[in-house]
Amino acid sequence: MNKKIKIINITILLLSMFMFFNGKAVLASSYNLNTNSISYFDFKNGEFTRPNPTGFLNWVNSQVITKHNPHHNGYDEVYTSGEPQIVEGNFMYGDLRVKLKNEWVSIYEYSLDCKSPVWTNIGRAKTDSNGHIKYNIPDNMKLSVGTHLIKLYVEGDGTEADMYLQILDGAKKYVVFDMDGTLTTSDFEDVKQYAGEFFNSSYKAEMYPDANNVVKYYASKGYGILYLTARPYWLSEESQSWLCVENFPMGLVHTSSGGDLVLGEAAATFKANYLNSLKSKGIEFDYGFGNAGTDVEAYSSVGIPKNNIFTIGKNRGINGSVPIVSYTDYLKQLTGN
Incomplete structure (x- = not known):
C-alpha cells in the first residue's frame, strides 16, 4: 500500500468516527473445568x-x-x-x-x-x-x-x-471475544484512540465496566482466550497494548491481514474463516461474545449454540443470542455474588 492510499484509508477510519439470562444460557460455571490461576500479558x-x-x-x-x-x-x-x-x-x-x-x-x-x-x-x-x-x-x-x-x-x-x-497436540477449549463494541464501549473506540495518537492527544479506548473481569472469569476456568477483531493488521500492536493496560488475561490476538477495517458481511466471513481454521486444528469454542449479527453468524459457524453466544450494546440479543445489559450484572450471574 503506497503512502497516498495509506493516508486515504486513515482518513476514512478517522471520519468513520440475563434480559440477562432467561434460563436458556449455559453458564461456564456448570462446566467441570479445573480452576486455574490467571495468566496475564507478561513479555518476560x-x-x-x-x-x-x-x-x-x-x-x-x-x-x-x-x-x-x-x-x-x-x-x-x-x-x-x-x-x-x-x-x-x-x-x-x-x-x-x-x-x-x-x-x-x-x-x-x-x-x-x-x-x-x-x-x-x-x-x-x-x-x-x-x-x-x-x-x-x-x-x-x-x-x-x-x-x-x-x-x-x-x-x-x-x-x-x-x-x-x-x-x-489435541483438543483445547476456547472462548472468543470480539473487541470493538464488545470489550470497548463502541465500534470506533480504537479508531478514536489512533486518531488521538495521530493528532498528538492521549485518548484511550473506553472499556465496558467489568469487561476484563468477565474474561478473567473464563480464563480462571481453564479456557484459552481468543481476542478476535476485524481491525487492520497495523493495529495489532495497539490492540495488544490496550489489553495489557486494561489488565485483560493473556490471550491470542487476531486481526485481519489487510490494511483496512473489515466491515459488514466481510467481517463475518473473515471471522468465520479464521475460527473454522482453528477448529480444524483442534480448538473447541464453547462461548462467544460480540455486539453484532456478524459476530453471531461467525460464532455459529463453528458450532457455538445461540444460548452460549452473548451480545452487548444496542444490538444485544440479535439473531437469537443472549443479551447482556452490563458485564457487571453478567458477572454476578456467573459468580453467584
Missing part, C-alpha cells in the same frame, strides 16, 4: 538479555524512519504439532506506519509451559519491501506442545514486538 523483559543495537543497514532507516516511534506487530498463531511453524511480523514507525525495509530481525523464544524456561535465539530474518518477515522455524528447532512467547528484536535499534505461538 526482565529475563531477556538485550543485545546491543547494531545500527541499520540503510541510511534512510537510520536517519529518517526510525526517528519516529516504533509500531511493530507480531502475529499470534496456532499450529498442530505436525505442522510447519511460521513466525510472522511487520515493522513500522511513526503515525503513518512507515515500513522498515531490508533490515534484520532476531527471533527469540520463551516457553510458558517449561519448568525452567530461558530465552533462546531461534533465528533471524530480514524485512522485505513491506516491512514484513516470515520465518519458518527449522525442523531441528521446532517448538514443543504448549504456549510460546516470541520476541521479534530489531537488530538495528533494539526495538521489538511480542507475540505468541500455541502448539497443539
Whole structure:
C-alpha cells in the first residue's frame, strides 16, 4: 500500500468516527473445568538479555524512519504439532506506519509451559519491501506442545514486538471475544484512540465496566482466550497494548491481514474463516461474545449454540443470542455474588 492510499484509508477510519439470562444460557460455571490461576500479558523483559543495537543497514532507516516511534506487530498463531511453524511480523514507525525495509530481525523464544524456561535465539530474518518477515522455524528447532512467547528484536535499534505461538497436540477449549463494541464501549473506540495518537492527544479506548473481569472469569476456568477483531493488521500492536493496560488475561490476538477495517458481511466471513481454521486444528469454542449479527453468524459457524453466544450494546440479543445489559450484572450471574 503506497503512502497516498495509506493516508486515504486513515482518513476514512478517522471520519468513520440475563434480559440477562432467561434460563436458556449455559453458564461456564456448570462446566467441570479445573480452576486455574490467571495468566496475564507478561513479555518476560526482565529475563531477556538485550543485545546491543547494531545500527541499520540503510541510511534512510537510520536517519529518517526510525526517528519516529516504533509500531511493530507480531502475529499470534496456532499450529498442530505436525505442522510447519511460521513466525510472522511487520515493522513500522511513526503515525503513518512507515515500513522498515531490508533490515534484520532476531527471533527469540520463551516457553510458558517449561519448568525452567530461558530465552533462546531461534533465528533471524530480514524485512522485505513491506516491512514484513516470515520465518519458518527449522525442523531441528521446532517448538514443543504448549504456549510460546516470541520476541521479534530489531537488530538495528533494539526495538521489538511480542507475540505468541500455541502448539497443539489435541483438543483445547476456547472462548472468543470480539473487541470493538464488545470489550470497548463502541465500534470506533480504537479508531478514536489512533486518531488521538495521530493528532498528538492521549485518548484511550473506553472499556465496558467489568469487561476484563468477565474474561478473567473464563480464563480462571481453564479456557484459552481468543481476542478476535476485524481491525487492520497495523493495529495489532495497539490492540495488544490496550489489553495489557486494561489488565485483560493473556490471550491470542487476531486481526485481519489487510490494511483496512473489515466491515459488514466481510467481517463475518473473515471471522468465520479464521475460527473454522482453528477448529480444524483442534480448538473447541464453547462461548462467544460480540455486539453484532456478524459476530453471531461467525460464532455459529463453528458450532457455538445461540444460548452460549452473548451480545452487548444496542444490538444485544440479535439473531437469537443472549443479551447482556452490563458485564457487571453478567458477572454476578456467573459468580453467584
